[in-house]
Amino acid sequence: MSHHTFFQSMSRPANLVELLARAEGLAGWSLRELAEHLGVAVPENLRRDKGWIGQLLELALGASAGSKPEQDFPELGVELKTIPIDRQGKPLETTFISVAPLMGISGLRWEDSNVCNKLSCVLWIPILGERSIAPGERMIGQPLLWRPSAQEATLLRQDWEEIMELISLGQIQTINARLGQVLQLRPKAANSKALTQAIGPNGDIIMTLPRGFYLKIDFTRALLAQHFML
DNA sequence: GATTGATCATGC
DNA sequence: GCATGATCAATC
Numbered sequence: 001m002s003h004h005t006f007f008q009s010m011s012r013p014a015n016l017v018e019l020l021a022r023a024e025g026l027a028g029w030s031l032r033e034l035a036e037h038l039g040v041a042v043p044e045n046l047r048r049d050k051g052w053i054g055q056l057l058e059l060a061l062g063a064s065a066g067s068k069p070e071q072d073f074p075e076l077g078v079e080l081k082t083i084p085i086d087r088q089g090k091p092l093e094t095t096f097i098s099v100a101p102l103m104g105i106s107g108l109r110w111e112d113s114n115v116c117n118k119l120s121c122v123l124w125i126p127i128l129g130e131r132s133i134a135p136g137e138r139m140i141g142q143p144l145l146w147r148p149s150a151q152e153a154t155l156l157r158q159d160w161e162e163i164m165e166l167i168s169l170g171q172i173q174t175i176n177a178r179l180g181q182v183l184q185l186r187p188k189a190a191n192s193k194a195l196t197q198a199i200g201p202n203g204d205i206i207m208t209l210p211r212g213f214y215l216k217i218d219f220t221r222a223l224l225a226q227h228f229m230l
Numbered sequence: 231g232a233t234t235g236a237t238c239a240t241g242c
Numbered sequence: 243g244c245a246t247g248a249t250c251a252a253t254c
Binding site for chain 1: 243244245246247248249250
Binding site: 192 | 232233234235236237238239240241242
């Protein structure tokens with residue numbers, strides 16, 4: 001895809017085929033090349049711009065902006081995720097999925113959860129480049145449109161149900177990132193002073209750090225490996 | 231080197 | 243504070 005046609009197609013993708021074609025057209029570009037053609041400044045590091053790569057790809061692919069708890073392409077049923085990988089194809093970070101609800105969760109089913117919704121169909125965009133490589137020099141990899149296999153869906157559901165049961169039983173303080181086979185619960189907050197309500201051990205209300213669901217590295221590594229190395 | 235808890239920017 | 247986008251960095 002030439003740069004000219006890229007700019008002509010900067011609108012929202014009309015369908016899945018168009019979205020995939022755009023994503024594939026970005027493979028091989030450096031983030032600097034993409035940023036320059038979008039008129040976006042390139043940070044020297046990501047310390048103060050942790051979401052820069054994700055936002056750059058959102059802009060390039062025409063994802064809906066905003067802070068709604070929805071998929072990036074609701075009309076296509078697709079969630080967009082950039083994932084940093086090393087030269088072996090191994091993810092360098094866990095993958096944030098969504099904030100965990102801590103109150104009013106009785107009766108919440110997996111099928112109706114944000115985690116299930118967002119993971120039902122993900123467009124993965126691998127970003128090749130370790131921390132020692134400046135953001136602008138990192139490379140965009142081949143995209144992968146993924147839907148969980150039956151086995152993957154079972155693992156995700158089991159972890160989600162186990163974690164949510166503990167939360168509903170007032171045991172959130174006992175949960176750490178080691179719980180879960182493929183999904184983990186960790187703090188997701190502005191800082192350690194940002195607090196939100198949760199259910200306490202005695203069924204009372206306590207203040208605690210907001211938490212988020214993250215995919216563990218081994219899970220995303222296997223997911224990428226199955227597609228790219230079989 | 232991998233992991234887990236902490237943190238950064240932004241809009242509303 | 244909560245939602246989006248995540249990575250940082252102290253500790254194991």
